[in-house]
Amino acid sequence: MSFKWVKAFDAEHSVEANIVKGMLEHAGIQCQLKGEALQGALGEIPFTETTVSVWVYDIKLPAAKKILLEYRQSKTSAAKWQCQHCRQWNPASFDLCWSCMKDKNEEAQ
Secondary structure, X not given: OOOOXXXXXXXXXXXXXXXXXXXXXXXXXXXXXXXXXXXXXXXXXXXXXXXXXXXXXXXXXXXXXXXXXXXXXXHHHOOOEEOOOOOXXXXXXXXXXXXXXXXXXXXXX
């Protein structure tokens, strides 16, 4: 019996793709990334062609989808925060504002 690779996830960027790959591998699901090498060509080729995707064997897709559903739910449930200094919105995982580098708990003066 031969297995074929199927796309399980389209990542926003290569960092996210590697995070997802690590989660799947931790669960014992072999996977590979496709399109990661094209990230450097962004601007030269359309961004739709530089998507990094995570691929798994077709037999493992149901298990991968379960893990990916949990990942998507945790990603969307994370609350963003607004910087008190520059008013920019930041992902919940950031402790410093991406724009002005102020601590998220630091009060504006």
